[in-house]
Amino acid sequence: MTNAPTPSIAAAKQEPGSALSFYGVWLLAAVALVVLPMVFSSGGSLTSFSLIGIAIIFALSYNILLGQTGLLSFGHAVQYGLGGFLAVHVMNAVASHNWPIPLPAIPLVGGIGGAAFAIVVGWVMTKRAGTVFAMISLGIGELVASSSLILRSVFGGESGITTDRTSLMPLFGWTFGPQIQVYYLIAFWVMVSAIAMYALTRTPLGRICNAVRDNPERVEFIGYDPHVVRYFAYMFAGFFAGVAGGLTAINFEIANSAYLGATQSGLVLFSAFIGGTAYFFGPILGAILVTYLQLGLTSVTSVWQLYFGIIFIGIVMFAPGGIAGILMKHRPLIRAGTLRTVIPSYLVAAIPTLAFALGIILTIETVARFSGGDPIKLLGIPFVATAPTTWASAAVLFVGGFLVARITWRRVAEAWDRAATVARDRGYLA
């Protein structure tokens, strides 16, 4: 086995112009950020894009911990929220003293706030990884969130602390009053933060973070103290979470205790995990999807959190690599040119899977709206929650969809195996 000639994966990987395509991706992202508000210019979509941008920075910062260093934090919103509060306080101070600090520099203040807190509590927190770290992060999260309601002078109690982003000095004639200007400020920071966080993964520290994730015991025997590595990772994650918090403060012109809480910490874990923590771009996809769903679902259904839970469980059970993991699994098949042999089975499987999903939705909504609420409308068809015909259709879709979907997915697996074997023979899959 060892001596069998293995087709060189390295050779297959080193395509000419890989540097070009690498910079091309970043350039494309920058262009997309600039062009997006020109294509979708309504006020609603501007607000959505702004929130998605902030969520991207926040999720990427979380992945410095989870995906890069293997630290599961249940309290990442603490650094985010504290960054937001510091940003608000500094904005108010800048405005009242007329200091010559423009608004675009404020997220940096948020970052410093997040990093400062991480420096103070981080050394003790990162002594151990695993369950110990997770529990302490949960404890610190609750501690800070609850004290934010007690320390009124700093956190402003339940109402929070407000600010006025237009009261800072204008920059090149921009007052940052209109949402479009705030969007571009956020887009700028998304670009800067994403590049910085990607660059971090390509440094000696970033590589050792991965080593600590994989095997902290062995890291000690190649000269590194895993505790110091985790501490560094925690600081950087805190910094970029603070940047996101600062941007949120600018966007809403307020910071309140909700920023610091467990819900916010849970959402960022969701985003990173659903997107996929094993790849740098995974949390970006997750942040986009989760924020979009959050904004979209709340207006359609009152039990939108239930759908989040179902999606999360589904990802954990069937695609632990997240969306990025699913996408990257196809890469060797694309390279080997065998993807098209799998696609027909996907299309066949899509129909019963969709029926199954509709069955789930109809069941949930029927239960949720049984004792009152808006009438159900699914794909334009109205359903009455109390009618037996609705129950029957839900049951048929649910059970029938599930049974047929199971068969079709087995077909997908078979087609996949055949395609993967070919890809392996051609040297594109290890």
Added chain:
Amino acid sequence: MTAAIQVNAVEKSFGNVQIIRDLNLSVAKGERHAIIGPNGAGKSTTFNLISGHIKPTSGEIRLNGEVTSGLRPFEINRRGLSRSFQVTNVFARMTVWENVRCAVLWATGHRYAFWKNVDTLPEVKQRTAEILDEIHLSHRRDVPAGLLTYAEQRELEIGITIAGGASVIMLDEPTAGMSHAETERAVALIRRLTEGRTLVIVEHDMSVVFGLADRISVLVYGHIIASGTPEEIRGNPKVKEAYLGEEVE
């Protein structure tokens, strides 16, 4: 001349159970030293004590004359001692290339740097390529370590151990579970890679031990009962009685 490793009267107890009793061991610089002994004699514990994985209950361990008992593993590693593990202990989700490169980083002085691009450090690149070449895994450089065959993982394990350029190398059963051909390959590899360095090796395969070692120590019930050249060990009646029996004849 100071010894590379000097173990003086080390004791180790886990609760009431004494695993290591009055352990004395001296390994000269440049020597290839094998530790043998029956199962449960405390060979791996001895390794863990010297490399700092566990701390001795009492006694003293010196590395190149400097006291290292009580130091953390990474502190001992930075002073020039590197070890491998009996159970393969690599960075499973990282590629072969990255595994070796991580082991090169501290030794090349890059420490916790977060302002350098790891892909453009010439000495890191060169050293990693050299190590991969030496352990014959250059053609597998982009494969995640977890997907390697068992023998390849053992070779990578040795590669990670030597990558930092430590002067004292400790290998814990490097050929365990290997076929005869694979063992021969591994021994040749070990012989070549530890040229000019001090080697301490735990091994069950007696042909490997007697073929490789300059000196052998025999550990029985946490105590070294004999230490000497292969010929001396072969002829030692105490060793014969306790461990080797007729096996070596």
